[in-house]
Every structure is written in C-alpha cells, then in structure tokens.
Amino acid sequence: DIVMTQSPLSLPVTPGEPASISCRSSQSLLNSNGNTYLDWYLQRPGQSPQLLICLGSNRASGVPDRFSGSGSGTDFTLKISRVEAEDFGVYYCMQALQTPYTFGQGTKLEIK
C-alpha cells in the first residue's frame, strides 16, 4: 500500500496569514498517462470532505484561488495564500494512483 505522510499535523494560523501543508507519498504518484493522482480535501467539523485540488494542482470547481497545489512524484504542497475563517478544519491529501486509495493522517488548521 502507498503510505501518505502529512506535516505538520497541527497548524495554528492567524486569519489573513498564509499557510502551507506538506504531503509525502511512499512511491511516485505519476501515472503512465501523465497524470499525478494526488488530491487535497478539507473537512470542516460536521461536514463531509470537500475536494479542493485534484490531480496534484487543479483547483476543483468553486474553490477560491487562494488555494493552490504543487509538487510532483512523491512530494506535494497545499498552500493557502491568506487564510480565512471558513478555511479552518482538517486537511487531507489522498492518493488515487492505485487501490487501496490512501489518505494522509490529516492536518488540523486551527485559529492562532
């Protein structure tokens, strides 16, 4: 199974400041078709996960442009340019290159 490792696991941030979350996979997520199967999700308390970024760097429909995804191979980063109140919750990376799909442990973005 592909192991996904996120850091940090807790991230206190002041609203208006930037934030960055790292995700590392135990093997490359680059498929032979040229796509990189790495997604980012936000799960707010009491809600289902919301897709933010798919295929490594593509913002999902309706996601604000303050969110960006980057990286390749085994190292990926989610950046929020200026954190807003609605951004607080738990962020997960997930690999969809092969089954079983696997998630990182989650990074809790908290108000500082």
Next chain:
Amino acid sequence: EVQLVESGGGLVQAGGSLRLSCAASGFTFSNYWMHWVRRAPGKGLVWVSRIKTDGSITTYADSVKGRFTISRDNAKDMLYLQMNSLRAEDTALYYCARDLGGRATQWGQGTLVTVSS
C-alpha cells in the same frame, strides 16, 4: 444539483449485518465509478471499496475483504454496501463518493454505523 444521500446505518451487535444505501441524483449515475469511505471516531479517512460504472469490477480494502460487498443498481441510481460479520473496529461514519480521484468528486453526508461488542 448533485446529491448523494446515505442511509441504513445504525447500532448492531458484533457479528451482525447491515446494508448501507446511497441514493444518487442530479447526474448520470451510470457514468461514474462509486466508492465507500469511512471515518472512525477520532480517526482519519479510510477508503473501503469501489465499483465500476457497470458493476463489473469491485475492489476492497483488506480490512473488509470477504465481509463487505459493494453493489449498484443503475436503473434506480443506487449504491449499496452489504456489511457482514461486523466488528467493533467497523464503527465509523460511512460516506459514499462519486469519482474519487477524478475531477468530478462528490461526497455524501454520511451514515453512522456503530458496532457494539
């Protein structure tokens, strides 16, 4: 509007069975792979199973293989998860999800399964 609505969760004794359902609407259900993902209390997300558009391919996490069966009825726009031989560690909020890993991912709100030992 795309909607996925799970149902069928509840309290069951260890060794028992439950059948979860996921009603899809607002999109052409038969065009999408569908998945089940769960989140145990205080834990992270864990992928459980997936099924191809026509039901011809199913895949399971090792932790549920041989106990859970995923199925779908494209005529009724319904996804199912038959869960047998339930264990305390199966206690979780179960989500159905469309097109996991793709560009059209959507999740339901989840249904809670509690297995008492």
